[in-house]
Amino acid sequence: MSSPEHKQLIWNLIKEIKFGMLVTHDDLEEKLRGRPMSLVQDEYDGTIYFFTDRTDAKAYEIxxxxDVCLTFADKDDQTYVSLSGKANLTEDKSLIDRxxxxxxxxxxxxxxxxxxxxxxxxxIQSGEHWKADENKLVQLFKIAKANLTDSEPEMGDHETFGK
Incomplete structure (x- = not known):
């Protein structure tokens, strides 16, 4: 799926954010539903773990x-990550202990x-991430320039990965 270097890049982007929004599909009400979740792991190998209550709505939805989506955002650092994958509930005691x-x-x-x-x-099966490198003043200049030249502004790093 993704190289060890790319997994490390994703981890470096999300580990300090700590909280992500987990989006599930509530097919009973025919809507998408998001809720905050807290990272508990100290590394990323292509799998994200969260603790949950098996009687919670998200457990039934999953x-x-x-199919779920996780989003992480740090507006101060201008880092945005969207990860999509397949969720599963487990009672694995070794994971709980770890x-x-x-x-x-x-x-x-x-x-x-x-x-x-x-x-x-x-x-995780696929995702995207964005990271702006410049401060907001430089970004505003780039946006103004793009508007004047009828082009798209270059706002930093963006990558799509997975299937």
Missing amino acids: KRDR YWNKWVAAWFPKGKDDPTLAMLEIK
């Missing part, structure tokens, strides 16, 4: 439609043995 932390414990006061606790595993 059981019916495994990623358990005080933040997660606050959401699951019954601990690692909480019967509603699960891991959401998302295998």
